[in-house]
Amino acid sequence: MPSWLDKKFGSKVRAGLWLASEVGEGNVFTKGQLRAAFPDVAQIDRRVRDLRDHGWQIDTRREDESLHLDEQRFVKQGAEVWLPGQSKSPKEKTGLTSAQRTKVLVADNFLCRSCGIGAGESFGDGGQDAQLDLARRQVLMLDGTRQTQLVIECNRCRVGGRERAADLAGIIRTLGRLSQLERDVFAGWLNADRRDPSPMEKLWGEYRTLPEEARSAVRDAVRGMGK
Numbered sequence: 470m471p472s473w474l475d476k477k478f479g480s481k482v483r484a485g486l487w488l489a490s491e492v493g494e495g496n497v498f499t500k501g502q503l504r505a506a507f508p509d510v511a512q513i514d515r516r517v518r519d520l521r522d523h524g525w526q527i528d529t530r531r532e533d534e535s536l537h538l539d540e541q542r543f544v545k546q547g548a549e550v551w552l553p554g555q556s557k558s559p560k561e562k563t564g565l566t567s568a569q570r571t572k573v574l575v576a577d578n579f580l581c582r583s584c585g586i587g588a589g590e591s592f593g594d595g596g597q598d599a600q601l602d603l604a605r606r607q608v609l610m611l612d613g614t615r616q617t618q619l620v621i622e623c624n625r626c627r628v629g630g631r632e633r634a635a636d637l638a639g640i641i642r643t644l645g646r647l648s649q650l651e652r653d654v655f656a657g658w659l660n661a662d663r664r665d666p667s668p669m670e671k672l673w674g675e676y677r678t679l680p681e682e683a684r685s686a687v688r689d690a691v692r693g694m695g696k
Contacts, residue, residue, distance in 0.1 A: 471551050473506075478551060480507065481516040485525065485550045488517070492543045500539045517541075523548040523555070532628045534597050565603065565619075573603060573619045578662060583626035592625065599623045607634040611641060 471478065473486035487506055492498045500514065507513040517527060524547025530536045550556040580587050581601060588601045604622040607615050615634070644652065658664040666674070676687055 479516075479556065480510045480513060481519050482551045482556055483507070484513060484516045485520050485546075488520075488525075488527075488543045489546055494543055494545060497536065497540050497542050500541075520547065520550065523550055528628070530597075531600055531602070531624045534624075570603060574601070574621055577621040580621065581623035581626055582620050583622050586623050597624070599625070602627065609634060609636045609638055611638050613638070 470490060471486060473483050473490055475483070478486070484503075484507070487503075488498075491506070503513055503517065510516065521527060524545075526544035526547070528536065528542045528544055530538055530540070533542055536542060548555045579601070581599065586592070586599045588599060590599050592599060601621050601623055603619050604627050605617050606620045608618050610616050618635075644655070647655065676684060679687065
C-alpha cells in the first residue's frame with residue numbers, strides 16, 4: 470500500500486490511504502484528526518465522503534448514535550482507489566437537486582418506507598429522534614436485471630438495510646397466486662398506502678415482546694379461558 474503522505478496522489482486517494490493505514494477498519498476518528506493530517510486540503514471532509522461512492526462505509530452520528538458530533542467511524546474499506554482506474558467516480562453517481570429530493574420525499578409521504586416513522590419522531594427508547602434521508606435500493610426487476618432506485622429511510626433502517634435488495638419480480642409472482650378476495654384486500658391497502666393491524670395482530674406483537682416468564686403466564690391464561 471502506498472504512503473498517504475505521497476502527494477502525487479489526489480486528496481481523495483490520500484484520505485483513503487490515511488484511513489486504511491492510520492485509522493483502521495472499525496475505529497473512530499475525529500474531524501480534528503482528519504484536518505490535522507491534511508492541513509493543506511480545504512475540503513478534506515468532502516474527499517472522505519467521496520470515498521463512499523467507491524464502497525467505503527464511513528459512519529457519522531446519523532448512522533451510529535454512539536458517535537459524538539465530531540466523530541466518524543471507518544467501518545469498511547471499499548475499492549482500492551490508489552490503484553489505476555479505481556478512483557474514478559461511478560458512472561451511475563449523479564447529484565440530486567433539492568427538487569428531486571423533495572419529489573422522493575413526497576412520493577414516500579415523508580415517512581421511512583421500512584418502519585413508517587416520520588422525521589423528528591421519537592423511536593421510544595430515549596435515543597436520538599428519527600432523521601429521514603434518501604437511500605439507494607437495489608431492485609430485482611421483472612426481466613431479471615437489477616436497478617438502483619431511491620427510497621426514503623430513517624437513520625436506523627438505512628444502517629440495517631445497506632445490503633438489502635427488493636425482489637419486485639417475486640412480489641408480482643406472489644400476487645398472481647392470491648385469490649381475488651385477497652387481491653381486493655391488498656388493493657385497498659395499496660390505495661390507502663397503509664395497513665392498520667387488527668387487534669389480534671397488535672396483541673400478538675405485544676406478546677412477542679414479553680420475557681419468557683410473562684409469555685408463559687399468557688399461555689396459561691389462554692388455556693384457562695378455553696375451559
